[in-house]
Amino acid sequence: MWKVQLFKLNYDAQESEAVKDVVDSGWITMGEKTKEFESKFSNMLGNNIYATAVSSGTASLHMALLGLGIGSGDEVIIPALTFVADINVVKMVGATPVLADCSSYSNWNISAETIKTQITPKTKAVVVVHYGGYPCEMDKIVTLCKRRGLYLIEDVAHAPDAKYKGKACGTFGDYGCFSFFTNKNLSVGEGGMLITKNKQLAKRAREFRSHGMSALTLDRHRGRAISYNVSNVGLNYRIDEMRSAIGLVQLKKLKDANRKRGYLVDRYIKKLSSIKEISIPFQNIKNIEPVYHIFPILLSPNIDRVWLINRLKRVGIQSSIHYPIFKEFTAFKDLNLNSAPIAEDIARRELTLPLYPTMSFSDIDYISDSLSKILEKEVV
Numbered sequence: 001m002w003k004v005q006l007f008k009l010n011y012d013a014q015e016s017e018a019v020k021d022v023v024d025s026g027w028i029t030m031g032e033k034t035k036e037f038e039s040k041f042s043n044m045l046g047n048n049i050y051a052t053a054v055s056s057g058t059a060s061l062h063m064a065l066l067g068l069g070i071g072s073g074d075e076v077i078i079p080a081l082t083f084v085a086d087i088n089v090v091k092m093v094g095a096t097p098v099l100a101d102c103s104s105y106s107n108w109n110i111s112a113e114t115i116k117t118q119i120t121p122k123t124k125a126v127v128v129v130h131y132g133g134y135p136c137e138m139d140k141i142v143t144l145c146k147r148r149g150l151y152l153i154e155d156v157a158h159a160p161d162a163k164y165k166g167k168a169c170g171t172f173g174d175y176g177c178f179s180f181f182t183n184k185n186l187s188v189g190e191g192g193m194l195i196t197k198n199k200q201l202a203k204r205a206r207e208f209r210s211h212g213m214s215a216l217t218l219d220r221h222r223g224r225a226i227s228y229n230v231s232n233v234g235l236n237y238r239i240d241e242m243r244s245a246i247g248l249v250q251l252k253k254l255k256d257a258n259r260k261r262g263y264l265v266d267r268y269i270k271k272l273s274s275i276k277e278i279s280i281p282f283q284n285i286k287n288i289e290p291v292y293h294i295f296p297i298l299l300s301p302n303i304d305r306v307w308l309i310n311r312l313k314r315v316g317i318q319s320s321i322h323y324p325i326f327k328e329f330t331a332f333k334d335l336n337l338n339s340a341p342i343a344e345d346i347a348r349r350e351l352t353l354p355l356y357p358t359m360s361f362s363d364i365d366y367i368s369d370s371l372s373k374i375l376e377k378e379v380v
C-alpha cells in the first residue's frame, strides 16, 4: 500500500537465526541470552552500569518510579510533548503529573528553565525524554535536580547510544529507561531496559522484574537453587530469550544504523530547507550526538495537517504525529493539567516523515519533492 512507509525493520537472516537458535536450545524464558544482552548493552553505555532487561519501555518507567518510592502525594514533572506512557506510569503509581514545556520552537526537549517553573514543595522527581533521539541539555538539568533534591529519570526510548557532552543518555540520572518496541532504533518487538549506576536501585529493579524472588527459574533448572525467598513485592516484567537474542543482533547493528539515520536526516534537511511552509527542529544544537529516532517537522499555522497527511497518503507516503497532547485524551480530561503553550502549539502542527536506516536517498528525494509539490498545491 505504501510507497514509503513510516518505519521498516532493520532485520535480516541474523534475527531469524538468533530466534531459531534459542528455540532449538530448549530454553526460552529469561536466561543466559538475557544476561549477555544486559551486559553488552550496559558496556555500550559506559562503566559500572547495572542493566535489567524487561518486557517493555513502559515496564522500565513503572519500575523506576516504584524503585524510587514515588507515589500518592508526590508530583512528577514530565514533558508536555511525549508519549502517553510517561503520564500513565505517573498516574499508575498514584502520583500527580505536572507538565514542563518545550525549551523553544527549535529545541522541543524540556530544559532546566521549563522544569524549574513547575517545581513545588511536592515535586519528587523529573522525567526527561530525549525527544526524537536528540539529547536534552543534561548538565543544567542534573544540576537543578541535585540542587532541589529531585530524583531524575531519563526516558531514553528514542535515544539508545545518543550522547550529551560525550556521555551516554540514560546514565545521567537515577534510572534510565529504554524501549525496544518495534519502531525503535533497537527493536525486538516488545522489550526494554532499566539501567542505573546505583547498586541498591538495581537490586530493587531486579526484584520488581520477577516477583521479588531471590532465584530465577533458570537457577532452579540448573540446580543452583532449590527454593527461593520473596524479599520484596514484585511484578512479572521479564523479557524472554527470543527477544534478548534479537536484541543482541540489533545491538551489533545499532551504531551503523544510527549513523545511516543521520545521513538520511542530512539529506532531508538539504532537500526541505527551501520549503517555506515547514521548519525543522533540533538543528545546530551544541554538545549533542543525536541518534535520529524520528524525523519531525513543524508545519506553518496556515497548513491543514489532516489535509496534508491525506495528500501524502495519496502518493503513497505514510506520516504520523508525535504527539497528540494529553489534555485531549479522555483519561486525562479531569486531571486539570497545567498548560504548556509551546508544546501544545507544536503538537497541533507537528508532522513525522518516514525515517529508518534502510531507506534510500531516493526515498527522501521522493518524499521531499512530493511535499514540495503538494504544498504548492500542484498535486490535488
Ligand SMILES: Cc1ncc(COP(=O)(O)O)c(C=O)c1O
Pocket: 056, 057, 058, 059, 082, 083, 085, 086, 129, 155, 157, 158, 178, 179, 180, 181, 190, 191, 192
Ligand atoms: C518516549 C517514549 N516513552 C516510552 C515509550 C514506551 O515504550 P514501550 O512501547 O516499549 O512500552 C515509548 C514508545 O513506545 C516512547 O516513545
